[in-house]
Amino acid sequence: MSFYSDASTEDTRDELDTLGWYHYDLSRHAAEALLLSNGSDGSYLLRNSNEGPGCFALSVRAKDSVKHFHVMRKDGCYVFGFNEYATLQDFVNHFANQPLLGSDTGTLIVLKCPYPRHVEEPSIYESVRVHTAIQTGRTENDLVPNAPSLGTxxxxxxxxxxxxxxxxxxxxxxxxxxxxxxxxxxxxxxxxxxxxxxxxxxxxxxxxxxxxxxxxxxxxxxxxxxxxxxxxxxxxxxxxxxxxxxxxxxx
The missing domain is CATH 2.30.29.30 (Pleckstrin-homology domain (PH domain)/Phosphotyrosine-binding domain (PTB))
Structure with missing residues (x-):
């Protein structure tokens, strides 16, 4: 099944799959449970929205709640709020700069750290490497091997x-x-x-x-x-x- 509303290519889909905090078909409820149980204030992830092809949701933990924001893939661009991003890299760079989002209550939400798709319990079963921030050009070797709050x-x-x-x-x-x-x-x-x-x-x-x-x-x-x-x-x-x-x- 395609997640895009335009006639996007396999290259576009592959580009999205490289995003370490894209959680595919993770449900709204499961996203809230993950972020509230294991995340911290400012943790966020991207997932598919049930509103149709090309629709995504950015789930962000804001203290003791989780807010959800619409992201749409349209005409080759990612539309987020009033902004459009020509490429996924531009989209990632936007988050790397820690933008402020206003919730429906007027509270400003800071995107601090992406919640990784692949997580294992730290230091017990095997060592883990987890995203603590996304910056332009970061690779797997740049990830920080410490996640003390996971599974608590x-x-x-x-x-x-x-x-x-x-x-x-x-x-x-x-x-x-x-x-x-x-x-x-x-x-x-x-x-x-x-x-x-x-x-x-x-x-x-x-x-x-x-x-x-x-x-x-x-x-x-x-x-x-x-x-x-x-x-x-x-x-x-x-x-x-x-x-x-x-x-x-x-x-």
């Missing part, structure tokens, strides 16, 4: 006790293959560290008299956790399952 997540969850089956709110942090939980966000020492290399499954759980629950299955115990919303529970499950899949790849 934190937040409050309600956990069921092991013996007394009461529920208590705990602060959880997920980094690399460790899921830690603390009495609250201000505590420095965790109550417990769960090694995900021993976890066999992560899934929604409907056996508890609570909503938005999921469980982590370990050989000696199943941990039952509840999030405030179904969306939040889904984000935790997807991130934890991704971790398990990466661990299996490394075995």
């Amino acid at each position: 997540k934190e937040g409050y969850l309600v956990k069921q006790g092991a013996f007394v089956k009461n529920w208590k709110q705990r602060w959880f942090t997920l980094s690399r293959y460790e899921l830690k939980y603390f009495k609250d966000k201000t505590c420095e020492e965790p109550i417990r560290i769960l090694d995900l290399r021993a976890c066999s499954a992560v899934q929604f759980d409907y056996s508890q008299d609570r909503v938005n629950c999921f469980c982590l299955v370990f050989p000696d115990r199943t941990f039952y956790l509840c999030a405030k919303t179904g969306v939040e529970a889904d984000e935790w499950i997807k991130m934890l399952r991704w971790k398990l899949s990466q661990i299996k790849k490394g075995q």
